[in-house]
Amino acid sequence: MSANNAFHIAVLPGDGIGPEVMDPTLEILRKIEKTSDLKFRFTEAPAGANHYLETGKSMPESTVRLCDEADAILLGACGLPSVRYPDNTEIMPQVELRFHFDLYAGVRPARLIPGVPSPIVGADQRGIDLVVIRESTEGLFASMGKGIVTDTEARETLVITRKTSERLFEFSFRLAERRKARGRANGGLTCVDKANVFKAFAFFREMFNDAAKRHPDVKTDRLYVDACSAMLVKRPWDFDVMVMENMFGDILSDMTAGLIGGMGMAPSADVGDHHAVFQPCHGTAPDIMGQGKANPTGMILSAAMMLDWLADKHGLEGAAEAGERIERAVDKVYADGIKPMEFGGGNGTADIAKAVLEAL
């Protein structure tokens, strides 16, 4: 926090619908500023596919420096399928930031907001309120840019380390305990892996078991990722916090976003010991960009997560309350019947943003 008590927020709008969902989110944070003791200083910086087209770089050094100095980082979404490096992979500064700042815990909450349709039968009655924690710096993604491809074969190596896994599990148990304390769920934590086949995942599970001994108050479970996928679509209400390797989390967190209405509904945070990036789960949605159709809810709820993280880090209860106020405003808007175009309704970005602002 800077001398004038304002949180300095690095704002990376990115590409495609990124800036479209970022603008209303900043408006909402400005309204929070006017109606609370919190103060923000926003500094915008370039990153993404368009920046690469202009400069040949995914983001300038000044963006990384800004992110390092800021209290938190808000990111829209980056990358465009049509813009690629010579090796045919995409421009992904959001992934580079995870490695650069060691943001090992990817937090992906999936809460079904009352009034939002879920494809799961019974979810409207039973509810869905779970969190996928995706390890975000190693696993199969440790191989990013290092894979070996010849004419006849391709190899990518998965990495699981003790240093990262132990911090990841501590983070996950702490989150389960905080959720239990807030009365939001029953405080359970599920380790999702493939320990029946791969030694790396047996190692992962062993470290989870050790961490569980240090947190006897948290109910734990262990599931193989394939069985877990089936259970998630049959009984998502049985899950609370789930922790898993990077690639498994990449896939399952998109699936859990689908369970709560769609990509536009799902917020996320990439958290390390010192820095954190808050961004919606979705990408740049080139198919709808520039049309005012993007659902800003995931981005708005990511800003609420940012306030909760700042509250925890700085011991500032007011920031947590402001985050909860944003969540309640979003809930009210859906209870009142707003329906994003994303799931067949008539409400675009501006309608949803205006309604949340009014509900605040």
Ligand SMILES: NC(=O)c1ccc[n+]([C@@H]2O[C@H](COP(=O)([O-])OP(=O)(O)OC[C@H]3O[C@@H](n4cnc5c(N)ncnc54)[C@H](O)[C@@H]3O)[C@@H](O)[C@H]2O)c1
């Ligand atoms: N964190 C990130 O920055 C991030 C994450 C995922 C993908 N990407 C990039 O985004 C680009 C597109 O990727 P993709 O198509 O696989 O995923 P995507 O999330 O951009 O889109 C998938 C589908 O969901 C819809 N959708 C996504 N967000 C929405 C929203 N807020 N409102 C309404 N509909 C929404 C899109 O219209 C599309 O039909 C790619 O270049 C990819 O690399 C970036």
